[in-house]
Amino acid sequence: MKIAVLVKQVPDTYGDRRMDPATRTVDRGSADPVIDEINERAVEAALQIKEAGDGVTVTAVTMGPVRAVEALRKALAMGADSAVHICDDTLAGSDAMQTSEVLAAALAGRDFDLVIAGNESTDGRTAAVPAMLAERLGMAQLTFLRTVTVSGGSVSGERMTGNGYVEAQAPLPAVVSVTEQSAEPRFPKFRGIMAAKKKPLQTLTLAELGLPGGEAGGENSWSRVLDVTARPARTAGTVVTDDGTAGTQVAEYLAAAKLI
Amino acid sequence: MARTGTPPTALELFGIDGLLSDDELAIRQTVREYCDGKIRPHLADWFEAGSLPARELARELGSLGALGMHLEGYGCAGMSATAYGLACLELEAADSGIRSLVSVQGSLAMYAIWAYGSEEQKQEWLPRMASGEAIGCFGLTEPDHGSNPSGMRTYAKQDGDDWILNGTKMWITNGSIAQVAVVWAATDDGVRGFVVPTDTPGFSAPEIKKKLSLRASVTSELVLDSVRLPASAMLPEATSLRAPLGCLNEARFGIVFGALGAARECLETATAYAREREVFDKPLAGFQLTQEKLANMALELGKGMLLALHLARLKEQHALAPEQVSLGKLNNVREAIRIARECRTILGANGISLEYPVIRHANNLESVLTYEGTSEVHTLVIGQALTGLPAFR
Numbered sequence A: 001m002k003i004a005v006l007v008k009q010v011p012d013t014y015g016d017r018r019m020d021p022a023t024r025t026v027d028r029g030s031a032d033p034v035i036d037e038i039n040e041r042a043v044e045a046a047l048q049i050k051e052a053g054d055g056v057t058v059t060a061v062t063m064g065p066v067r068a069v070e071a072l073r074k075a076l077a078m079g080a081d082s083a084v085h086i087c088d089d090t091l092a093g094s095d096a097m098q099t100s101e102v103l104a105a106a107l108a109g110r111d112f113d114l115v116i117a118g119n120e121s122t123d124g125r126t127a128a129v130p131a132m133l134a135e136r137l138g139m140a141q142l143t144f145l146r147t148v149t150v151s152g153g154s155v156s157g158e159r160m161t162g163n164g165y166v167e168a169q170a171p172l173p174a175v176v177s178v179t180e181q182s183a184e185p186r187f188p189k190f191r192g193i194m195a196a197k198k199k200p201l202q203t204l205t206l207a208e209l210g211l212p213g214g215e216a217g218g219e220n221s222w223s224r225v226l227d228v229t230a231r232p233a234r235t236a237g238t239v240v241t242d243d244g245t246a247g248t249q250v251a252e253y254l255a256a257a258k259l260i
Numbered sequence B: 001m002a003r004t005g006t007p008p009t010a011l012e013l014f015g016i017d018g019l020l021s022d023d024e025l026a027i028r029q030t031v032r033e034y035c036d037g038k039i040r041p042h043l044a045d046w047f048e049a050g051s052l053p054a055r056e057l058a059r060e061l062g063s064l065g066a067l068g069m070h071l072e073g074y075g076c077a078g079m080s081a082t083a084y085g086l087a088c089l090e091l092e093a094a095d096s097g098i099r100s101l102v103s104v105q106g107s108l109a110m111y112a113i114w115a116y117g118s119e120e121q122k123q124e125w126l127p128r129m130a131s132g133e134a135i136g137c138f139g140l141t142e143p144d145h146g147s148n149p150s151g152m153r154t155y156a157k158q159d160g161d162d163w164i165l166n167g168t169k170m171w172i173t174n175g176s177i178a179q180v181a182v183v184w185a186a187t188d189d190g191v192r193g194f195v196v197p198t199d200t201p202g203f204s205a206p207e208i209k210k211k212l213s214l215r216a217s218v219t220s221e222l223v224l225d226s227v228r229l230p231a232s233a234m235l236p237e238a239t240s241l242r243a244p245l246g247c248l249n250e251a252r253f254g255i256v257f258g259a260l261g262a263a264r265e266c267l268e269t270a271t272a273y274a275r276e277r278e279v280f281d282k283p284l285a286g287f288q289l290t291q292e293k294l295a296n297m298a299l300e301l302g303k304g305m306l307l308a309l310h311l312a313r314l315k316e317q318h319a320l321a322p323e324q325v326s327l328g329k330l331n332n333v334r335e336a337i338r339i340a341r342e343c344r345t346i347l348g349a350n351g352i353s354l355e356y357p358v359i360r361h362a363n364n365l366e367s368v369l370t371y372e373g374t375s376e377v378h379t380l381v382i383g384q385a386l387t388g389l390p391a392f393r
């Protein structure tokens, strides 16, 4: 069985993430780039399937700038077998529609039985790419999983819903996405780090994928960010002093904010 | 070099990462993430309780590849001296006790068997110790002989083919949790090393309590009461005190990096604190006195790091002399403890709380200053190297 795991490099959520007002995209200099944690969980899910089965190979795939190769190296160090890096200057600023098109072109024709992605990236947070990709590849889609198991030609798992989960199943080939509740990712072992260097890593341009350059990138994207506003500075909260009615006051506050 | 959002750290200012290879950076990163995920959240509690889940940690560290990581073969990861140093640095940035666990396991107990042991001893112990399944300790110091181990009283007497060990070892890291103890003893034929399974009758290892330093580390006494061992328990290649001193040299090398980890954590904590904390209506970091403290500490941290990396590159070329390790241990531990104490002042009252890592590091570094050769002893080593005159006695 062949599994592809989609990984993305994002600004570290520990850092002070900012938007660049000029380009209205994430200021990638504002925080260290790291592999998105949710993608580490996707890699973990793939590796667990690999370890549970025979003849399973895992390929990590990313579309991103030159430095994004670090995210692939981490996936390889964790235990993925090979990696594909779609790297092309014209891709900068792509939206979910464009990204899914490029990823679909990279994945198509490689006989993947299962594509595993994170349900959303911590920077863009559209949570749309996995579904779009499934559509473009003509594969079944199973999103928001917290567990992933493969058996006898199908993939199944617990799909998170607003108030619990449902057991869901789809025939292979399929695209699945995992949530931050799926299995905790392993730390790359020292041996894995050294072995990663010797694993195949393919770099592809748009032309090599057979895609026209003229439709790529922020200039041609389907969605536009017209404006960005910095998050307002944090203001002092409301202090409720308990004179016997604090419970009611808190409940009213939450109700007014439509939180309950 | 720096991120646009926050000012650079001291080591970023020095451009240290540019001196490291991709592999070294990746190994550092995985240890850092492991510490962030599995160790840092619990340290204050472990330190306060004076206990830690050492067996579990040993297995995790073993699975990562951190135990005996600089040794070749027998399930060891075979990493470079620099990678080993960087791992020690990250572990000690979490806590000196965690680095001690790893140093004693890899550089003292495993190294002793790896460098001086028989093939059978290596096969029996090293793979299990590399995986963290077996924990080792290293018994050299005695209640009355620390800096001068040549006076040791622990004695191994030959009885037919067997050896019978009697004596007491003191301040032994990992002692009570070890499956195997490398014990150094005087014999009629000079100092020899013995591989002692800790379930051998007559061996016991009561834990030392009431410590105010390295509380997240197990420290024990080893009591050897007529411990009978077969001839095969002796380390064949260790024929004098030179052998345990060779092991200590390995472990000290890790401390040259490790101590800087503790210092880095303190400096980063204090810098962040000073930027946030307002005194007299402006951030503490905006006062010249504070900036002088931060600048001086950054200088010492960066210089210490350059020294550590230099020593590591020498070690990789097999050109590192013991007195050069003394330069690193003396300087870097001395500066680290100064940095920790200075950072403590920046945190004011918060500086004495376990809510911040600073006092914990400062207290831990008191042990680091003393073990693996006290700063006085390393001063004498350097003095002898410079003058040719030993001043130990």
Ligand SMILES: Cc1cc2nc3c(=O)[nH]c(=O)nc-3n(C[C@H](O)[C@H](O)[C@H](O)COP(=O)(O)OP(=O)(O)OC[C@H]3O[C@@H](n4cnc5c(N)ncnc54)[C@H](O)[C@@H]3O)c2cc1C
Residues within 6 Å of the ligand: B104, B138, B139, B140, B141, B143, B144, B145, B146, B147, B148, B170, B171, B172, B173, B174, B213, B214, B219, B367, B370, B371, B372, B373, B374, B375, B376, B377, B380, B391, B392, B393
């Ligand atoms: C937490 C902890 C863990 C340890 N773990 C281990 C371990 O795993 N295995 C192990 O074998 N040991 C271990 N040790 C012991 C450590 O190595 C010794 O404490 C150290 O060697 C110093 O010995 P001592 O305590 O007997 O001090 P002493 O040797 O009595 O020294 C007391 C003071 O005298 C100074 N001094 C000694 N000789 C001279 C001299 N010639 N000139 C000038 N000053 C001198 C010393 O520098 C020191 O300041 C550990 C210690 C600690 C605190």
